[in-house]
Amino acid sequence: MRKIPKILVVDDDPDIVEILRYNLSLAGYEVKSASNGKECIKKAKLFLPQIILLDVMMPEMDGIEACSLLQKIPSLVNTRVIFLSARNEEYTQLSAFDAGADDYISKPVKPKILLKKITSIIKRINAVNKHEDIIKLDNIIIDRNKFLIIKNDVEIYLPKKEFELLFLLASQPGNVFTRDQIMNKVWGSEIIVGDRTIDVHIRKLREKIGDLCFKTIKGVGYKFIQ
Amino acid sequence: MRKIPKILVVDDDPDIVEILRYNLSLAGYEVKSASNGKECIKKAKLFLPQIILLDVMMPEMDGIEACSLLQKIPSLVNTRVIFLSARNEEYTQLSAFDAGADDYISKPVKPKILLKKITSIIKRINAVNKHEDIIKLDNIIIDRNKFLIIKNDVEIYLPKKEFELLFLLASQPGNVFTRDQIMNKVWGSEIIVGDRTIDVHIRKLREKIGDLCFKTIKGVGYKFIQ
DNA sequence: TCATTTATTAACAATTACTTAATCTTAATG
């Protein structure tokens, strides 16, 4: 179910890249590499790794600068940057953190410890994205395991699509979901259905759950309000 | 608005506790301390810190054991454990990570680097679920996720174009946006509409948000003022 | 299989938003 974590290794020394690649691949990660900052940025955008292992001193563009640029790429907000460097001066470390580093490890790297750190980071990332299967709000409980809604102590059963739609909207009460987002999350990106399909489902929900719970934001989408 | 991050310092050496407490307090964190693993568990449950700085070797209960126990406490799932230790053997570090550590720093600790690491962790914790799409000014909040304006505690819904226009202007209060800039950002470069369209939208905003908020710079454009 | 429920579509109605055009006001300039 869970995707294989992706790691981008960036170092101008091919030997180090190879050692890291070997160890990380063996541990079950998907690894790609780059040999300088510029290449790092380019590959990171395409590869969207969970973790980037970044050397400091490299030709073309150093690690610190690359890290700063990485922070500005929206699709990489969840990517962690770990510096691996032989440079051990305090000011280098400090500027690495200023540039957005998540960690700074001095070379020589001990593979076992690096792997443990990576495991620990991946664990944290996954823990965050683990979605709750029960939404409890003031007067409504939405239980995805039972496909059951309890509103004011009354049980309501909904058909699948209606349930998914409600579940999505209620997952962030007050926040607008665009029609595109709804389409993608409830129907999936492959399935294409007509424009009015969402409206009709919203209408059914309004009938069953209450008109006032669903606010239309014209030109944008819908939101669930308590 | 955001809560002050809480840190629990755990070490049996009162001097180290004091140094850390001093530095962390100065940096604006709320600090509590414990002097062994048992006390750590007890205080962590009550204090619910974001971060625990944990020594390895302590009387009563060592850091590794404490860390293992901390992992089992549901209210502390989001608490990060950073080991600070004079013991530098690889196997100690490995067992720390196995016990659920998020990081392992060797003593002597460099306060500046520790602070940077903590900042970086806190940033990550706060970054979750946050999409920086909210503009908060003195008496107006513009929330793009909710497509909602809150002015003096009153909710105001705006149509899409008006919302986008306000959002743009308020993104840099006091700065003038030219008609061209507004056109490009709100309408897009392909769409061509007449000159008076912006005026009309500004007028609607003046009606709804307040006349004084929008200053016309003749021959240039508009700016949002607080 | 058949009955029933659920999902989707199509047609049209209703609503809301956007733009324009015509007119009025204001501010700057010589």
Added chain:
DNA sequence: CATTAAGATTAAGTAATTGTTAATAAATGA
């Protein structure tokens, strides 16, 4: 202080989006 150019205002027309209903298709379950 008259002129002019830019902006403000208003109402009305146009466009776009959403709501509703009913019919049909697809899925589900006995």
